[in-house]
Amino acid sequence: EDKVVQSPLSLVVHEGDTVTLNCSYEVTNFRSLLWYKQEKKAPTFLFMLTSSGIEKKSGRLSSILDKKELFSILNITATQTGDSAVYLCAARNTNAGKSTFGDGTTLTVKP
Amino acid sequence: DADVTQTPRNRITKTGKRIMLECSQTKGHDRMYWYRQDPGLGLRLIYYSFDVKDINKGEISDGYSVSRQAQAKFSLSLESAIPNQTALYFCATSDGTATEKLFFGSGTQLSVL
Numbered sequence: 001e002d003k004v005v006q007s008p009l010s011l012v013v014h015e016g017d018t019v020t021l022n023c024s025y026e027v028t029n030f031r032s033l034l035w036y037k038q039e040k041k042a043p044t045f046l047f048m049l050t051s052s053g054i055e056k057k058s059g060r061l062s063s064i065l066d067k068k069e070l071f072s073i074l075n076i077t078a079t080q081t082g083d084s085a086v087y088l089c090a091a092r093n094t095n096a097g098k099s100t101f102g103d104g105t106t107l108t109v110k111p
Numbered sequence: 112d113a114d115v116t117q118t119p120r121n122r123i124t125k126t127g128k129r130i131m132l133e134c135s136q137t138k139g140h141d142r143m144y145w146y147r148q149d150p151g152l153g154l155r156l157i158y159y160s161f162d163v164k165d166i167n168k169g170e171i172s173d174g175y176s177v178s179r180q181a182q183a184k185f186s187l188s189l190e191s192a193i194p195n196q197t198a199l200y201f202c203a204t205s206d207g208t209a210t211e212k213l214f215f216g217s218g219t220q221l222s223v224l
Binding site for chain 2: 004006009031032034036041042043044045048088090092098099100101102103104
């Protein structure tokens with residue numbers, strides 16, 4: 001059974017801090033790892049990672065994948081209150097084409 | 112206008128009632144999914160469909176059924192609702208390309224009393 005574990009489950013920081021969110025996975029025939037941000041309702045796509053060691057970057061957010069150790073991290077630098085959200089990672093396999101989600105990390109950024 | 116539209120946005124029903132949640136999309140995607148989210152948990156896959164004639168069970172399909180009426184429409188039914196089906200339900204689509212990112216509707220908050 002495919003499995004995705006995120007840590008920590010929740011995190012409280014102050015504006016300006018840097019945070020690292022973790023995602024480990026066990027997926028048969030792994031294809032890609034995706035990160036989503038869920039603020040109020042619908043998750044929205046952040047990154048997709050398929051290759052080890054290649055950093056994806058968007059503004060203050062960046063992510064990297066380690067396919068040997070089966071994990072990914074999401075970094076957010078200079079956090080802002082608008083970064084407060086649940087961050088979900090999902091691992092996709094090649095066979096079924098469906099994504100298995102972790103339970104998410106709830107990030108709270110205080111002013 | 113939203114690309115993935117779910118109706119209703121909120122629904123309260125009683126145990127034993129049959130209920131249908133509807134999803135329509137204007138993205139032209141072949142692949143559609145139903146997920147459920149419980150507080151503090153991630154998304155769990157209920158059913159998915161890769162085209163109109165293709166329906167597949169996800170990890171938690173018991174107590175649910177689906178219908179893919181057209182490429183753009185995918186509905187989820189609870190045949191006889193029970194309280195532990197109280198959750199936030201999401202419909203999602205994807206284009207089946209290498210990216211395989213999901214586009215989500217705004218969700219339906221369902222409460223079964």
